[in-house]
Amino acid sequence: MTNPSEKYQYVSSAKLPTKLGKFAIHGFVETESDQEHVALSYGEWQSDEVVPIRIHSECLTGDALFSTRCDCGAQLERALQNIVEQGKGVLLYLRQEGRGIGLLNKIQAYKLQDEGMDTVEANEHLGFDADLRDYTICKLMLDKLNVKHVNLMTNNPKKHKALIEMGINVVERTPIDHGITDDNRHYIRTKTEKLGHQFSEQQLKK
Ligand SMILES: Nc1nc2c(ncn2[C@@H]2O[C@H](COP(=O)(O)OP(=O)(O)OP(=O)(O)O)[C@@H](O)[C@H]2O)c(=O)[nH]1
Numbered sequence: 757m758t759n760p761s762e763k764y765q766y767v768s769s770a771k772l773p774t775k776l777g778k779f780a781i782h783g784f785v786e787t788e789s790d791q792e793h794v795a796l797s798y799g800e801w802q803s804d805e806v807v808p809i810r811i812h813s814e815c816l817t818g819d820a821l822f823s824t825r826c827d828c829g830a831q832l833e834r835a836l837q838n839i840v841e842q843g844k845g846v847l848l849y850l851r852q853e854g855r856g857i858g859l860l861n862k863i864q865a866y867k868l869q870d871e872g873m874d875t876v877e878a879n880e881h882l883g884f885d886a887d888l889r890d891y892t893i894c895k896l897m898l899d900k901l902n903v904k905h906v907n908l909m910t911n912n913p914k915k916h917k918a919l920i921e922m923g924i925n926v927v928e929r930t931p932i933d934h935g936i937t938d939d940n941r942h943y944i945r946t947k948t949e950k951l952g953h954q955f956s957e958q959q960l961k962k
């Protein structure tokens with residue numbers, strides 16, 4: 757098995773003041789593809805402390821353009837707020853747009869959804885698996901930030917499993933069920949029924 761540190765490199769860090777608080781930003785690159793990823797960190801910790809973390813997959817439409825087709829923008833904001841409220845934490849922002857199919861393919865998938873398919877059917881119609889994401893780089897990012905024990909903010913059991921397999925101690929999982937709207941209720945139900953995300957019926961009815 758290839759050592760993750762040969763596939764990915766840490767590049768640099770800088771201050772990142774935001775409207776939510778004063779973070780630092782850390783840049784990483786996949787050496788073969790030149791794909792760039794970033795981590796945001798807030799506060800300080802020792803390696804034996806449990807650190808709240810969010811692994812967030814890029815969603816240009818939701819994160820930056822206020823789309824309510826999905827819950828990404830609300831989850832991103834809530835995760836950063838949680839980190840600031842707890843005084844420490846890390847956001848791994850992975851450039852895996854469209855669950856790994858890329859932005860323009862995601863827009864093609866959206867069109868198919870406008871015509872009646874769900875997110876999984878649309879991906880498959882375009883010739884992709886439902887979810888192409890790879891979380892290997894998280895290990896290098898967390899090692900670099902001295903994080904070994906985490907409280908993971910997610911509803912996605914695949915992220916939980918991936919961290920455990922790479923030797924990260926997932927002490928706790930915090931659900932992140934913000935941003936459910938009438939526009940994305942069907943999208944979230946598909947995630948629950950076909951991709952294994954953990955939303956309760958009560959959350960889906962909100
Ligand atoms: N292919 C595809 N990707 C989508 C679609 N809607 C959102 N995405 C992408 O889905 C990714 C977010 O994944 P989600 O399944 O919403 O959530 P998650 O990251 O698995 O789980 P959480 O940690 O609970 O948020 C982002 O990369 C989005 O760009 C869609 O309709 N089709």
Ligand SMILES: [Zn+2]
Nearest residue numbers: 815818826828
């Ligand atoms: Zn999204």
